[in-house]
Amino acid sequence: MTTATVPITRDTPQLVDDLKNHHRQSHTHRADMLDLLGQLDEADIAAQYSENSTATWIRRELNLPTATAYEYVHIARGLRRFRHLFETFRSGVMPYSTVRLLLKYMTEQNEQELVELALVHGYSELQQIFAGADPVDETEPDAPFVTANVRDDGMLDFRALLPAMQGQALLAALKIAQLANYCAELPDADVLADPDKLDEIIQQAEHLPEACPPDHTEEPSRPRTKIDLDSLLRPPSRYGPPEKKDLYPAFIAMMDMVRTKPASPLRAPGAHVNIVLTEGGGAWMPQNISARSAEVRSYIANATVRMHLLDKKGLTINVGRAQRFATDAQVLALLTAWNHQCAMPGCSHTRFIEIHHIREWDEGGKTDIDNLIPLCSSCHSKISHRLAHIEAFGPDLYFRLKDGTQYISRNRSLPTRTRNFTGPLRPEYRTGTSYDD
Structure with missing residues (x-):
């Protein structure tokens, strides 16, 4: 399938301006819509229309998914409470996703400060600013668990919910297993039979640029069963968690590593549990910025860790x-x-x-x-x-x-x-x- 490319013309700057203008207007319209929803919520619209809650009413009235309806009511209540945030949102300079993020941490005391931060930082940077912070509407996380049940067809139904620290340790182990599994799939070609040649190829692969795949790529119709020389010279990224499509083979490889203790010759700088300590006493994990400081500090106090002070x-x-x-x-x-x-x-x-x-x-x-x-x-x-x-x-x-x-x-x-x-x-x-x- 081919995609038509729109040529760059003298009208392109106008198209860009129109796009930005409509984007700003969409913020304004959504802010007004949510403000009206907040007013209806304060007027107890649910009781007037025989509904259990404002969320169930708007879900029916606007034909919204349940999760969206409840989120809209939550954001609407926040905007009715924080009017400076509402006016900034309505002006068109702040997107809805940023509003939703700020409301998790906003109080009457820090409203002005958080709005100012959002105007000079991108969404990704804001997530890092809030790393380790406790949300205002703090809820207790679900209790961790691991279950393993054999189904009637003989398959093992394995499920787990892990705390942030143990979850990151699992992802780090899966990353190592992914790369070890990749090396274990090397073909028995003559060029790879010589250990010296294999070491040389691996060293070359480590210093090759890691090419980002296109944003829109079709998933392969079947699992990868072999590696050719070209794919060897373009190994999986050594950074970040294993990709979703590689989780199953990585999990199997991790089991094999526990049983046979194979070693991967590839460097895996992304396969670590990293903790950053701030001068203010905060603690957070770069790979899981949602983990709260209290949990990370508790892990540090009860574990043997390697510290890196900046x-x-x-x-x-x-x-x-x-x-x-x-x-x-x-x-x-x-x-x-x-x-x-x-x-x-x-x-x-x-x-x-x-x-x-x-x-x-x-x-x-x-x-x-x-x-x-x-x-x-x-x-x-x-x-x-x-x-x-x-x-x-x-x-x-x-x-x-x-x-x-x-x-x-x-x-x-x-x-x-x-x-x-x-x-x-x-x-x-x-x-x-x-x-x-």
Whole structure:
């Protein structure tokens, strides 16, 4: 199936403006709709129409899914309570998803602060800001469990609900098993029979760029049963959790590893349980930002863990010009500093991570921690094709996209959007749209 491509014409800027305008208007209309719903909820509309609750009434009246109806009522009540948030939402500058996120943590005391944060940070960065925080409407998590029942057909029905720390440990084990399973599938070809040749191929594979797959790819009609040389040189991403399609073979491989203790020769920098401690005493996991600080701190107090403390100046792990590729220690430090995901503002990719030299290696850049940044291969390609640019000025990083959108990361903190690019740019990046405050 082919997809028609709309050519870029002189009308394209107008189409972009129309799209943004309708997007803002959709926020305004949804804000007004939810405000009306909040008023009807306060007037006890359910009793007037013989319904059990406002949610069941709007579900019937607007033909909504049950979950959507209950969510709308919850958000409507929040907007009636926090009017500054409502006015910001209604102005069109804040999307519904951000409103929904803010309401989990908003109080009368922090409403102004959270709204201001949402106006300068993207959704992905906001999720990291709230990492480890306790929601206002705190509910007790369900009790963990593991069940294993043999069905009538002989299949084992295995289910589990794990606490955040144990759940992340399981995902880390599955990641190791995924890569070990991948190596175990190597064909018995002559070229791979020699251990020295196999080590050489694996080393080459580790230093190849990890290519992000297209966003819209069809799932294979049947499981993968063999690996050819081309797929060997393009192994699964060593970062992030195993993909959904690989969970079953990874689980089987993990069982085999427990029974036979095979070792994977591939590096797996994503297969760790990482804990970040803040100077304010907070604790959170980059791979599971929903885990609450209290649970993470409890794990630290009752487990043997390897701590990695970051001070205000960050880490000093340098190899200069001695080698081009980042060391394992540098990769782990960078992943931890950037929350185990792509550092480009607005991007939340956790797989297919590559380490980018801010000052290019070919231009004399060093493989030092302050000159490295983790990017997914998609964002990395934007840098290569000059669709985006990253430049360091002291401890600060400046991100600039081709359309003039600009962000600044103060001392490697979460990037914030700015409409006035204050740092100097190299000549080839000085073109583009300029903004005034």
